[in-house]
Amino acid sequence: KAGVTQTPRYLIKTRGQQVTLSCSPISGHRSVSWYQQTPGQGLQFLFEYFSETQRNKGNFPGRFSGRQFSNSRSEMNVSTLELGDSALYLCASSLLAGDQNEQFFGPGTRLTVL
Amino acid sequence: GDSVTQMEGPVTLSEEAFLTINCTYTATGYPSLFWYVQYPGEGLQLLLKATKADDKGSNKGFEATYRKETTSFHLEKGSVQVSDSAVYFCALRSSGGGADGLTFGKGTHLIIQP
Numbered sequence: 001k002a003g004v005t006q007t008p009r010y011l012i013k014t015r016g017q018q019v020t021l022s023c024s025p026i027s028g029h030r031s032v033s034w035y036q037q038t039p040g041q042g043l044q045f046l047f048e049y050f051s052e053t054q055r056n057k058g059n060f061p062g063r064f065s066g067r068q069f070s071n072s073r074s075e076m077n078v079s080t081l082e083l084g085d086s087a088l089y090l091c092a093s094s095l096l097a098g099d100q101n102e103q104f105f106g107p108g109t110r111l112t113v114l
Numbered sequence: 115g116d117s118v119t120q121m122e123g124p125v126t127l128s129e130e131a132f133l134t135i136n137c138t139y140t141a142t143g144y145p146s147l148f149w150y151v152q153y154p155g156e157g158l159q160l161l162l163k164a165t166k167a168d169d170k171g172s173n174k175g176f177e178a179t180y181r182k183e184t185t186s187f188h189l190e191k192g193s194v195q196v197s198d199s200a201v202y203f204c205a206l207r208s209s210g211g212g213a214d215g216l217t218f219g220k221g222t223h224l225i226i227q228p
Contacts, residue, residue, distance in 0.1 A: 043205075043221075
């Protein structure tokens with residue numbers, strides 16, 4: 001079974017631009033979560049989607065948004081990029097939402113903001 | 115809010131040494147607990163999990179026991195190998211409605227020398 005895939009793997013943008021990252025979950029998984037990983041803040045939860053609805057959201061500004069499509073694929077968007085948005089963005093999928101459901105992580109998208 | 119504390123390292127050991135990485139947590143309710151491992155350039159892989167007090171998670175020679183009385187979930191391995199070199203993350207997810215995704219510790223960089 002194919003794992004979680006994320007595209008693109010690497011991205012370079014400049015301040016003020018916007019960016020869209022894509023995540024395809026494992027086949028049959030309906031929940032997708034997004035995390036930001038930086039050296040300073042570590043891994044932080046962005047949001048979770050289940051059946052096309054945002055279920056939970058972390059403590060990030062409104063510039064960070066996401067959506068999920070009917071095939072469970074998900075995108076996250078960051079508008080008006082700032083230098084501090086440079087990070088590894090990880091997507092994770094699970095069969096269902098909820099605390100006991102194992103999350104499978106993709107390889108991440110490395111975003112560099114110049 | 116929820117939080118996870120773990121030693122950040124780097125922790126350097128010789129091959130075949132005994133490994134302990136401490137992890138303590140603060141959470142409301144009864145969280146599920148996880149250890150994830152991240153190899154260079156890759157996403158996170160679930161190493162083991164425990165969903166209730168006194169549960170022991172185990173995988174690939176690694177073990178951790180959910181200790182509710184000490185709010186701990188220490189990772190242990192009896193004999194480490196060079197291939198165990200990676201970053202290890204302790205994480206929790208609270209149960210009940212409004213769960214905010216996984217809460218991670220800062221990660222422990224483990225280096226095993228031959």
